[in-house]
Amino acid sequence: MHSTIRADLDALPAYVAGQNVPGSIKLASNEVSLPPPAPILAAIADAALNGNRYPDITVTALTERIAARHGVPTTQVAVGCGSVVLCQQLAQITCGVAEDEVLYAWRSFEAYPIITKVGLGRSVEVPLDAEYRHDLKAMAAAITPRTRLVFVCNPNNPTSTAMRREELISFLDEVPPNVLVALDEAYREFVTDLDVPDGLTLLEGRPNLVVLRTFSKAYRLAGLRVGYAVGDPAVVAALRKVYPAFSVNSLAQAAASAALDCLPELLATCAEVTVERTRVRHALLAAGYRVPESQSNFVWLPLGDRATEFAEHCAAHKVIVRPFAGDGVRVTVASADENDFFLVAARSFAGATG
Numbered sequence: 001m002h003s004t005i006r007a008d009l010d011a012l013p014a015y016v017a018g019q020n021v022p023g024s025i026k027l028a029s030n031e032v033s034l035p036p037p038a039p040i041l042a043a044i045a046d047a048a049l050n051g052n053r054y055p056d057i058t059v060t061a062l063t064e065r066i067a068a069r070h071g072v073p074t075t076q077v078a079v080g081c082g083s084v085v086l087c088q089q090l091a092q093i094t095c096g097v098a099e100d101e102v103l104y105a106w107r108s109f110e111a112y113p114i115i116t117k118v119g120l121g122r123s124v125e126v127p128l129d130a131e132y133r134h135d136l137k138a139m140a141a142a143i144t145p146r147t148r149l150v151f152v153c154n155p156n157n158p159t160s161t162a163m164r165r166e167e168l169i170s171f172l173d174e175v176p177p178n179v180l181v182a183l184d185e186a187y188r189e190f191v192t193d194l195d196v197p198d199g200l201t202l203l204e205g206r207p208n209l210v211v212l213r214t215f216s217k218a219y220r221l222a223g224l225r226v227g228y229a230v231g232d233p234a235v236v237a238a239l240r241k242v243y244p245a246f247s248v249n250s251l252a253q254a255a256a257s258a259a260l261d262c263l264p265e266l267l268a269t270c271a272e273v274t275v276e277r278t279r280v281r282h283a284l285l286a287a288g289y290r291v292p293e294s295q296s297n298f299v300w301l302p303l304g305d306r307a308t309e310f311a312e313h314c315a316a317h318k319v320i321v322r323p324f325a326g327d328g329v330r331v332t333v334a335s336a337d338e339n340d341f342f343l344v345a346a347r348s349f350a351g352a353t354g
Helices: 007-011 038-048 060-070 083-094 111-118 136-141 165-174 233-241 250-260 263-286 304-316 336-347
Strands: 077-080 101-106 122-127 147-153 180-184 209-214 227-231 298-301 322-324 328-332
Touching: 007 111, 038 250, 060 077, 060 227, 060 250, 077 083, 077 233, 083 111, 083 147, 083 180, 083 209, 083 227, 083 233, 101 111, 111 122, 122 136, 136 147, 136 165, 227 233, 250 263, 263 298, 263 336, 304 322, 304 328, 304 336
Parallel strands: 101 122, 101 147, 147 180, 180 209
Antiparallel strands: 077 227, 209 227, 298 328, 322 328
8 A cells, every 4th residue: 555545444345335237137235226206306407407506515405304304403413425424424523543442233234344444443343143133232231431433223234124112222221421322224214113213212311322314215316325314413513523515415405305395105115115025025935045024125135155156146147136245145125026036036046045
């Protein structure tokens, strides 16, 4: 590495995105297969007319819309270039030296270790339990005086599992007040289990809790990169201090605002996905796979050492899924036709039992 570059970046893992393969069905990135509704596309087109002007650096209008939707003041909302950038900003505002620790379950969102390293923190990874869920008791026990930030991905990416209300509340009550907890709810709109809490309902009395949401999944805006955090005003103010200037572009701001006007249509699509999710899971169970109950728009196949082999088999059948070598495979739940195409590939995999 060049002598002017941070030496520790040599060990920084690269984020692996789902592949786009022409002629194949992409079920690798948890995207909704439908395009944005027409009113959103119209808002994008209108915003493009002012593409020669800088976007609103404070994201004022969208912040006000989000705050109004959730019944909180604007001082509790920070909007960013996707929730992953907000995750990185959280690491930046909590970690300052190499001894500062960022705690998270593993396997969980692939960006967490990268974010931690960039933010000068040290990763502390706590293994998932036997059901591919966060082991919250072990995570609480792993908190030390050096812990600055804890990520809880609920539902968890990539295993699709979710924490229930009482266990999550018990965990939050155990976390010291000087440790920030980021409840990452990127897939909240696909949750059907009524015992999986809306993180926003847990904020009261917990200034060390911040909830992350995204417009990438349910809102069909993955390509435009908009996410937001809701939390204590002091946390939000700190996030705004490390906010990359103009990072939420004008088209993204307009699209996200229009999406809030399209909620009935967007949430109806989420409901359709959850019905397909149940069908796909049951079909995979019948084929001999082990598949945890999903509360996301994807399912998890814990294939261990056969994960890469399974992904290669699917690719040969023109279906692109997301393998995590040595652990398992994540498969997006898409349209019925696309799901059927995947199920044909999955049933033809030799020795299906996971």
